[in-house]
Amino acid sequence: MRHRRESVPARPLCDRAHAARLEVVNDFDVLVLGSGPGGQRAAIAAAKLGRRAAVVDRRSMIGGVCINTGTIPSKTLREAVLYLTGLSQRELYGQSYRVKEDITVADLGLRTQHVIGREVDVIRSQLARNRVTMLPGHGRFLEPHVVGVSDGGERELKVTADKIVIATGTRPARPDTVEFDDQTVIDSDGIIHLERIPETMVVVGAGVIGIEYASMFAALGTKVTVVERRDRMLEFADLEIVEALKYHLRDLAVTFRFRETVASVERYARGAMTVLQSGKRIPADTVMYSAGRQGMTDDLGLEAAGLAADHRGRIKVDADYRTEVPHIYAVGDVIGFPSLAATSMEQGRLAAHHACGEPVAEIHELQPIGIYTIPEISFVGRTEDELTEAKVPFEVGVSRYRELARGQIIGDSYGMLKLLVSPEDRRLLGVHVFGTGATELVHIGQTVMGCGGTVDYLVNAVFNYPTLAESYKVAALDAMNKMRHLARLSE
Numbered sequence: 162m163r164h165r166r167e168s169v170p171a172r173p174l175c176d177r178a179h180a181a182r183l184e185v186v187n188d189f190d191v192l193v194l195g196s197g198p199g200g201q202r203a204a205i206a207a208a209k210l211g212r213r214a215a216v217v218d219r220r221s222m223i224g225g226v227c228i229n230t231g232t233i234p235s236k237t238l239r240e241a242v243l244y245l246t247g248l249s250q251r252e253l254y255g256q257s258y259r260v261k262e263d264i265t266v267a268d269l270g271l272r273t274q275h276v277i278g279r280e281v282d283v284i285r286s287q288l289a290r291n292r293v294t295m296l297p298g299h300g301r302f303l304e305p306h307v308v309g310v311s312d313g314g315e316r317e318l319k320v321t322a323d324k325i326v327i328a329t330g331t332r333p334a335r336p337d338t339v340e341f342d343d344q345t346v347i348d349s350d351g352i353i354h355l356e357r358i359p360e361t362m363v364v365v366g367a368g369v370i371g372i373e374y375a376s377m378f379a380a381l382g383t384k385v386t387v388v389e390r391r392d393r394m395l396e397f398a399d400l401e402i403v404e405a406l407k408y409h410l411r412d413l414a415v416t417f418r419f420r421e422t423v424a425s426v427e428r429y430a431r432g433a434m435t436v437l438q439s440g441k442r443i444p445a446d447t448v449m450y451s452a453g454r455q456g457m458t459d460d461l462g463l464e465a466a467g468l469a470a471d472h473r474g475r476i477k478v479d480a481d482y483r484t485e486v487p488h489i490y491a492v493g494d495v496i497g498f499p500s501l502a503a504t505s506m507e508q509g510r511l512a513a514h515h516a517c518g519e520p521v522a523e524i525h526e527l528q529p530i531g532i533y534t535i536p537e538i539s540f541v542g543r544t545e546d547e548l549t550e551a552k553v554p555f556e557v558g559v560s561r562y563r564e565l566a567r568g569q570i571i572g573d574s575y576g577m578l579k580l581l582v583s584p585e586d587r588r589l590l591g592v593h594v595f596g597t598g599a600t601e602l603v604h605i606g607q608t609v610m611g612c613g614g615t616v617d618y619l620v621n622a623v624f625n626y627p628t629l630a631e632s633y634k635v636a637a638l639d640a641m642n643k644m645r646h647l648a649r650l651s652e
């Protein structure tokens with residue numbers, strides 16, 4: 162099915178009847194702005210449904226923030242840090258164990274650039290294989306169905322489309338009061354351009370990105386101070402696990418300054434001074450701001466499409482990712498929470514299906530969260546705090562990696578897995594993992610929960626030995642024993 166747009170030019174009345182019968186075939190069925198995870202998946206899904214699809218993005222940004230400045234560089238950097246510092250092996254080989262003594266930015270950059278290059282190739286080839294047209298440049302609305310694409314030159318290519326998907330993502334928010342110079346005072350985009358590993362660093366903002374980088378630099382030996390306005394961090398995660406993370410980070414010489422606000426950042430030739438409203442002054446080689454993100458909508462010509470963004474540049478959508486203008490969709494970070502690559506991909510796919518008139522399910526409510534700190538955290542479902550608040554009874558089953566043979570083999574003595582189980586119907590209400598492989602392990606729990614399974618499945622299942630996955634069985638038995646004890650008491 163090909164969608165057609167009626168074009169009714171402003172002509173004298175006598176011409177109108179004729180003009181109304183004219184139909185204009187747009188250049189594309191689905192045009193996507195932005196080639197990050199949301200945009201890619203939207204374009205490929207539309208192409209797989211037989212539609213003419215195109216993606217607009219700058220040549221240097223194929224793959225989006227995800228591949229070029231966000232997820233992939235940060236996760237590759239983390240892997241390089243873990244390998245080169247030998248941190249995860251120190252339990253076995255002693256605290257002085259290192260793979261490389263003097264780790265340089267070049268050592269870290271090597272792996273990052275290699276992975277980014279490969280990932281960009283994969284994306285280019287996927288788009289080409291699916292016959293998605295790549296339109297290099299910046300896109301902006303000229304009319305609701307017309308987008309101008311400019312690659313920096315004088316000419317602007319006009320492209321028309323039946324359906325348009327906005328997947329333009331976000332950029333780091335920069336407070337007006339702070340002068341960024343991309344070396345001393347940076348945001349998260351500046352990390353990959355650092356010329357040397359700082360000896361001291363202030364991280365402003367203890368959100369996911371801030372804490373991930375704080376832990377990586379701490380592992381490299383940088384003395385990190387985290388300044389956070391709120392009185393705790395990662396408040397959406399399990400409190401016990403966040404406490405465990407804080408303990409680990411303090412052990413790596415991270416200092417936390419909670420309930421503190423930055424008053425100013427003074428730049429000097431050899432570093433910067435972060436001045437807090439409480440009067441404290443923190444000197445550091447580098448200050449990294451991680452104070453939220455701003456939707457990339459200011460140069461998008463939204464008004465020409467009949468749309469507007471909120472003060473953080475975000476676009477409002479309905480459950481089908483449709484904006485207030487029905488043929489325009491928005492997906493990914495530009496629509497706000499949860500702003501994750503995995504969610505953005507799924508939103509892109511679902512939006513494309515809806516735009517192409519294909520049957521489409523809602524995004525599954527069970528969405529895992531992965532926090533790639535050192536050590537990593539991952540969870541799915543509800544936290545103890547949320548359940549308590551909602552007056553939902555639960556039992557806790559815990560397994561500690563140090564009690565698992567695999568935990569001993571890999572030298573992870575701190576990892577843990579926690580199951581929250583309903584004593585009423587024995588279903589899993591939440592799964593929380595801390596330590597090696599947390600972001601992979603969580604998916605076992607997610608699958609059991611998504612299929613409506615109970616803790617009995619985990620109790621009776623046989624897991625490979627020795628694995629970390631075994632922690633599910635140990636935690637399930639722990640929860641089961643507690644529930645049995647309770648039942649006995651009330652008999």
Ligand SMILES: Cc1cc2nc3c(=O)[nH]c(=O)nc-3n(C[C@H](O)[C@H](O)[C@H](O)COP(=O)(O)OP(=O)(O)OC[C@H]3O[C@@H](n4cnc5c(N)ncnc54)[C@H](O)[C@@H]3O)c2cc1C
Nearest residue numbers: 195197198199225226227231300329330493494500501502
């Ligand atoms: C440091 C960091 C670490 C992260 N770590 C993780 C993680 O571990 N796991 C995870 O799931 N998520 C992580 N994220 C979040 C993840 O990167 C985002 O959720 C994801 O990239 C959002 O995808 P998106 O589809 O919205 O597009 P984005 O990846 O944001 O890309 C948007 C693209 O749109 C383009 N664009 C903008 N304006 C226009 C325009 N007018 N015309 C054409 N193109 C335009 C941009 O050039 C860009 O290429 C991290 C983010 C950061 C910053």
